[in-house]
Amino acid sequence: MPFKHFLKYGLIVAALLVMGSCASETNDTPVAKVGDKVLYKSAILEILPKNSSKEDSILLANDYINKWVKQQLLIQKADENLSPEQKNVDAELLAYRNSLIIYKYKNELIKQRLDTVVSTSEIENYYNAHNSDFNLNRCIVKAIFLKIPTDLANPDLVKALVEDTSEEGLAELREYGSRYAKTVEISTENWIDFQVLQKNFPVEVESPEQFLRRNTLKEMNDSKYYYLVSIQDYKLTNDLAPIEFVENNIKNLILNQRKIKFLKDIEENIYTEGIRQNKFRIYNKETNEN
CATH class of the missing domain: 3.10.50 (Chitinase A; domain 3)
Known part of the structure; x- marks a missing residue:
């Protein structure tokens, strides 16, 4: 940001900081504007650490304003130059949302139900069955x-x-x-x-x-x-590693295999439940029949 603009922002932000939060939410003070997008004082105050000095607050606020302006200008330029088809991201957003909620659901199930106890005998059995993996x-x-x-x-x-x-x-x-x-x-x-x-x-x-x-x-x-x-x-190199040296690695391998099987079983159980409760139907593409 040019120095004169930086100084201008600094003076504006300093004034806003002095005013504190006097403006109400319905009468918020604008700090910057790009097109029809407006950045308000309340957004600046939210990102400032408590008990920070006036100088630090001004620096942080200036940096936030500068990044916000650059982002909005970039969005504006992209919006001007992309076709309507290119700007239609509904499918991507839906796919991302679905992936995200499935990921969170699976993680919650893992935290609640996955057995994370690995016995000494399990570690020993895995080690003996996969010796060649531990050179x-x-x-x-x-x-x-x-x-x-x-x-x-x-x-x-x-x-x-x-x-x-x-x-x-x-x-x-x-x-x-x-x-x-x-x-x-x-x-x-x-x-x-x-x-x-x-x-x-x-x-x-x-x-x-x-x-x-x-x-x-x-x-x-x-x-x-x-x-x-x-x-x-x-x-020495290429010797079989002692079991105690690779014990934690083996435990993680067992847990990872257990997690993969657990999630696969969850998917199969949900699919079976869907069949039993008639939650879905698959159409024949040629006859359009069930």
């Missing part, structure tokens, strides 16, 4: 990783702490890490992406597979930090 596309590990400032690191102590993976030992390691380490990752129960872990290393790992095969405990250094990674377990 890994990356390496995953169970590991312990610490990054400690060199002047604070005690490598012998750190290695001793890492070796003890009992509940008490891990608690002691966490306490040590919270005191001295810059970064601590303790994943002895959960699988994690090795690629994410190795981003913390001071050197690039060119072959994750070789690294994991050759190292159970790896120490690294740079000018500032001492690094230690202990690989507790690993799975």
Whole structure:
């Protein structure tokens, strides 16, 4: 918007904001007009956040007015240049409305009736029946990783702490890490992406597979930090993923299949009800008979 027009709108909006909501709904103050379309002050006041400053309100109102004017001009230009057939959108609107209410109805049925509980046995059965679908596309590990400032690191102590993976030992390691380490990752129960872990290393790992095969405990250094990674377990690319690593994915797959079947059953039940209650008829196109 040109500056002089922006300033003009700013002065108008400022005046309207000062007036507040003095004008009644039946005597609303116009703010802008394009053809026979009018934008009123009440529409501006509705979009302004409560407790916003006068300056912010003016900026928001100006932006709203500018967008409204551009939209109305575009609508006007389209209306002038499209044929009556092109402007007839009744069929599209009806199709959109029908799709929307069906979508909302199905979603409401899903919320009310779909069983979302997936048992452990269901997950295990799905996993065993679809093993080939769960080959890994990356390496995953169970590991312990610490990054400690060199002047604070005690490598012998750190290695001793890492070796003890009992509940008490891990608690002691966490306490040590919270005191001295810059970064601590303790994943002895959960699988994690090795690629994410190795981003913390001071050197690039060119072959994750070789690294994991050759190292159970790896120490690294740079000018500032001492690094230690202990690989507790690993799975390589193309290995079958552990069930606990893909458990959530399997649950979502089961629920999605359950939802598809649920909706298909709903459609069939509604169709059967329509037949039983004689709610529709299909005509023979050639004889125009039922």
